[in-house]
Amino acid sequence: MQDYAQQVLEGSPRAAARLISWLEDEDERALDVMERLYPHTGRAYIVGITGSPGAGKSTLTDKLTFALRRQGLTVGIIAVDPSSPFTGGAVLGDRVRMSRLSTDPGVFIRSMATRGFLGGLAKATGEVVKVLDAFGKDVIVIETVGVGQDEVDIIRLADTTCLVLVPGLGDTIQSMKAGVMEIADIFVINKADRPGADQLYAEVTTRVEQDAHLKERAWTPPVVRTVAVEDQGVDRLLEAVHDHRRFLEDSGALEDKRRRRAREETLQMIHGELFRRIRDRLTADGELEALVDEIAAKRRSPYRVMREVIGRWLKE
Amino acid sequence: MAQERKIKIIVAKPGLDGHDRGAKLLARIFAEAGMEVVYTGLRQTPEMIVETALQEDADVVGLSSLSGVHMYFFPRVVQLLREKGLDDVLVVGGGIIPSEDIPELKKAGVAEIFGPGTPTAKIVEFIKQNVRRRD
């Protein structure tokens, strides 16, 4: 078998790409490779770009990446698009806006389909971040799905989350669901060339100022205006990202964030693995179907079955 | 239990003409067939297409050409894929391609060429039959 861990560390894009596929497929072979890569993670800085469909996330990602490259930094991009719940297929179209980056050896772009995972990311996105981190990318940019306003998963994964709002797409403060404003470390008002941009900018700025008075927050999110297609305001956005990074590092918040991430991740891994093992055991010899028969015939309740299965498993 | 393996396909439109309706439609058809389709947009160079295939770990590259550049672009993509060690990636082509060009394209390593009237089910079936088994 090929030594994918070594190859990823040596910078083989092919090994990184295949490992990512294994992670997406939940292929068990990925586990050993990830274990070996893990000591080499934690270096990359992770930026999330979220916002409604068509807000300009991909265009911004493209321009932001060029700006990072000009600063001599290498970049990994993870662009997530939704899978169809009906066919399981997906059209992953974000690369259209990033064409010129595809031949830059300092950039690695991976498109991911959600495969039924909710929250704006794919299930394996966190693992893919680690691969690109170990692969040596300095900054990792994650573009979320942008299907709605429930994409809060990104704040668990990203060090800095940029919320992209645009005039005319229904992005008004009133229409925003509770909790959405709170995910932003940086607000981006994109399509600032469009009518209504000034008003949206004023609205968001006012809201940020109000929040600063209402709650004790060590970081006040800046509001940055951009015209992504014209590459306007992107340097300012990048500056804001660097500012936020410095704030997180100096205040110790970055360490806290990463600690929290490690805790959640560990619990999630245990959860996933336990579930997988119990399910595999129950399905291997038809026991699950027998239990379902009992439940369907109302001879036993699912609560009882759950307790018995887990009790038995814990004793072993 | 591992997830069901999805076929990942790059749909690319090499050359300079500015029509992508056909390629977009193909992308949708493949997605409807349950594949994960990376749509790359217009004016792709062979280098861009092959780097994309590499990073995305694509099983299939689907090339669409209307502008008569296929005799250069299609074999070039195959050649670059081979240079990158991606020789198990299935390359198929479509668009407006004169039938007398087809033997040469196939000799160059393009697995199949689908003319404008080909039923889409046939294209999907061909891909499913001939795609690599990823290890």
Ligand SMILES: Nc1nc2c(ncn2[C@@H]2O[C@H](COP(=O)(O)OP(=O)(O)O)[C@@H](O)[C@H]2O)c(=O)[nH]1
């Ligand atoms: N007028 C204007 N259009 C933009 C701007 N940024 C992006 N767009 C366009 O908005 C559309 C959607 O952009 P895209 O980056 O794909 O958005 P995403 O769905 O959020 O990734 C594209 O047609 C872009 O060219 C901008 O600043 N101004």
Ligand SMILES: [Mg+2]
């Ligand atoms: Mg996008």
